[in-house]
Amino acid sequence: MILTIRVDELLQLTLSRPSRDLVTRPTGAAIRGSIERAIAATTCPTTLLDFEWVGLIDFSCADEVVAKLLRVVDAGVYIVLRGVDETQAEAIDDVLARQGLAVTALPRAGGLQMLGYTTPDLSLAFQMVHAAGSGDATRLAGRLGWSLERAADALQTLAMRRLILAAGGTFAPLPLQ
Amino acid sequence: MRVVTIPHYLDDRTFESVIEALQPWPPEGRVLFDARATKWASPYGFAALLTAAEALRAGGAEIPRLAVPESDDVRSYWAKAGFFVHAAEQFELHGKVPRRPPDTASDILLPITAVRGSEDVHDVVGRIQEQAARILTGELHLEARATLRFSMTLSEACQNVVEHAGSGGWVAVHAFTWRRRLGRRVAVIAVCDGGIGFRASLEPSEGRKFGDRWSDGTALEAALIHAVSRFRDPGRGQGLAAIRKYLTTWNGKISIRSGTARLSVVPAWDDDEPLETGQPFFPGAQVQIVIPAQEPLKE
Numbered sequence: 038m039i040l041t042i043r044v045d046e047l048l049q050l051t052l053s054r055p056s057r058d059l060v061t062r063p064t065g066a067a068i069r070g071s072i073e074r075a076i077a078a079t080t081c082p083t084t085l086l087d088f089e090w091v092g093l094i095d096f097s098c099a100d101e102v103v104a105k106l107l108r109v110v111d112a113g114v115y116i117v118l119r120g121v122d123e124t125q126a127e128a129i130d131d132v133l134a135r136q137g138l139a140v141t142a143l144p145r146a147g148g149l150q151m152l153g154y155t156t157p158d159l160s161l162a163f164q165m166v167h168a169a170g171s172g173d174a175t176r177l178a179g180r181l182g183w184s185l186e187r188a189a190d191a192l193q194t195l196a197m198r199r200l201i202l203a204a205g206g207t208f209a210p211l212p213l214q
Numbered sequence: 215m216r217v218v219t220i221p222h223y224l225d226d227r228t229f230e231s232v233i234e235a236l237q238p239w240p241p242e243g244r245v246l247f248d249a250r251a252t253k254w255a256s257p258y259g260f261a262a263l264l265t266a267a268e269a270l271r272a273g274g275a276e277i278p279r280l281a282v283p284e285s286d287d288v289r290s291y292w293a294k295a296g297f298f299v300h301a302a303e304q305f306e307l308h309g310k311v312p313r314r315p316p317d318t319a320s321d322i323l324l325p326i327t328a329v330r331g332s333e334d335v336h337d338v339v340g341r342i343q344e345q346a347a348r349i350l351t352g353e354l355h356l357e358a359r360a361t362l363r364f365s366m367t368l369s370e371a372c373q374n375v376v377e378h379a380g381s382g383g384w385v386a387v388h389a390f391t392w393r394r395r396l397g398r399r400v401a402v403i404a405v406c407d408g409g410i411g412f413r414a415s416l417e418p419s420e421g422r423k424f425g426d427r428w429s430d431g432t433a434l435e436a437a438l439i440h441a442v443s444r445f446r447d448p449g450r451g452q453g454l455a456a457i458r459k460y461l462t463t464w465n466g467k468i469s470i471r472s473g474t475a476r477l478s479v480v481p482a483w484d485d486d487e488p489l490e491t492g493q494p495f496f497p498g499a500q501v502q503i504v505i506p507a508q509e510p511l512k513e
Contacts, residue, residue, distance in 0.1 A: 058339050060369040061332035062377070093339070093362045095369040096456045100449035124362040131456065136448050 039212065040081040041119075044102070045090035047071045057092035065101025072106060082115055083212055089120030089145065099125075099132040107138050107199075115199050115211050118142040118152070126152055139198050141211055149213075151200060158183075162191035166201050171209040215279075216241050220249035224259030226404075226469060226502045232266065233496045245270060245278040250309070252283045257386035258404035258502045260297050260326050264384050267304035269408030269497045272381065282309035295386065296325025323349055323401065324368075324387035335372045338385060339365050346401075349389045353399050354507040356464060363460050364401070364505070370453035371405045371501055378444070379409025379498060392506075396483060399507040408498040412437050412472040419444045430473035431491040438470060438477055457503065466505040471496065481506075 048059060051067045059065065076084055086103075088094070094102070107116060121129065122145045133139055133153025142150045151163045165177060178188035196203035201210060218235040221228035236245070247263065255263070267278050280301060283289050292298060293312040301307060323345045327338055347361040356364075368387065375383035385405045392400045413433040420436055421428045436442040438458065443450030458479055461468055469478040469486070476490045483506065 052336060053333065054336065056336050056340055058336065058365070058369075060339050060366075061335045061373055063332045064336070092343075093365050093369075095339075095366045095373075096452045097370065097373055100452060104449050124359050124366075128366065128456075131459075132449065132452060135452060 038081040039083045039085055039214075040075065040079045041085045041087055042072055042075055043087045043090065044068065045087075048091065057090065059091050059094040059098040059102065061095075062097045062101050065098035066105075068098075069102050069106050072102070073109065076110060076114055082113055083117060084114065085117050085119045085143075085213075087119045088122075088125055091120075091125065094125045094128050096128055096132055099128045103129050103140060104132050104136055104138055107133070107140060112199075115202075116140055117211060117213060120145050121152075122146075126150065129153070139200060141200050141213075143213065158187065158191045159194060162188070163195055163200055166192070166195070166208055167210045171207055173206050173208065177208075215244050215246055217246045217248055220247055220252045220263070222251060222253045224249075224252055224254065224263070225256040226258040226262075226471075226500070229259055229262045230493070232263070233494045236266065236496075237494045239495045239497070240270065240273040240275060244276045247278060247280045247305070250281045250284045253285065253288055255292065255295075255297075256390075256404065257295075257326075257388045257402050258406070258500065260292075260295055261384040261386050261404045261406035262500055264297075264300055264304050264326065265406040265408045265498060265500065266496075267301075268382075271304070272408060277304075277306050280305035280307055282307060282311055284309070294325070295322055295388070296327070300326055300328060300384070321349075321389045322387075323389060324385065326384055326386045328382055329372045329375045329385050329405070329407075330382040332373070332376055335369055335376065338372055339369050342368060342387060346387075349401055350505075353389060354401060354505060356505070356508055360464070367457050367460055367503065368403055370457055371403060371503065373453060374499070374501070375405060375407045375409070378412075378415045379407035380415075381407055381409035381498070383407030383409070383498070392504075396506055398509060401505045403503040403505075404501065406498065406500040411498055412470070416442065416444050419446070429491065430475035431477065431489055434470055434472055434475055434477040435489070438468070438479070461503065461505070464505050464508070466503060468504075469502045470499060472499040473497075 047068045121142050130152040137154045139153035142152045144150050149167050174189035178185045192208045195201045201208050270278050298311050324342050346364050350356045350360050387403050389401045413430045416433045424432050438454050441451040441455040465481050467481050474493045474495050478486045480486045
């Protein structure tokens, strides 16, 4: 089950004048507050924040909406950004990376992306889990020619950052449909 | 009455003579800004002049006078730049002021606009994008996504006023050919306020760390170079860092004057001093961002 929130609709509710642009901290904080309330009211573990109809997002707003949300949501809540364009992704990536945070994104252009803090191992493991589906560290180690310890470390880090699901030694992609 | 002569060409450098003429700050007695012989003003010149008037009044001084330019062409341009709309509130104007409302001349991306709150930042960002796309990609030959990056730069610069100045400010964006200093087209963003300035804004969180070295200059370095913010929040301080990153990509320049110091991130095409200290005092913070056309430098 997935909760989908159109960020542009929250923007319209927040501002007194119509705008597609996600700028300024007060605006970002108000939108984050709405998102937090929606998440608190749902039993869906995954929340898709839909940026498809949003114009630009500046760094302050990226920090308020995405970075702070990742910091405050409960451990069992998974956040995914959908419909982000290249410039939005760049701002969000920069803001998250500076704070050691990361989030799963479905870019407007298609595909799947991890935005924010990463390492070559984390990026590779993330792509592999999403391409190959559920599996354990042994499977990942075998596919990538890594040691078991290296694969387990990457998978646990991704799970800890809520970029993949973890249950009983098995790691799975986040449900995105 | 103290008479302050506005230079023929009013920009970030020549405005220093205006500041000098206002020393010691705040000046005693009423001030007359004499712009009768002024021929041109950059967005920084417009924004800084309004800031000076607002800061004088905020300090309890009598409303300053402004003798407007004598040239019809200059007055017309100042009107198009939106200057007189705001100047009428900040100065007692002397001379013929064009009655026409400001319209957008082709090189004025954003007329002088007051920034008082976050709604104003939304307004500025919304208004700039169409014009910015035309100028940045069409005239400055920047990549298509530069328009959004430019708008983000503008947004962050304006938010600096809202969040840190403790007062309102002014923003303007023009494109023009910078013959004397670069010899090519540039887009210039100016954001000026007469508020508390970087030193006072950062002092509660940073002052003690610097001890005797704490000054307007070190405060500017902390904010612009080290992305330090007065907030403990780890997400703060990224706005100026992002602006610097984009300007590096575009070979652009940022200068910030605050209090008695001026700090610049100087690109190869410019020979400005990176840090100037011991300057005459001027309240608040005055930011100028220059983005040049992406073409080889003239030999």
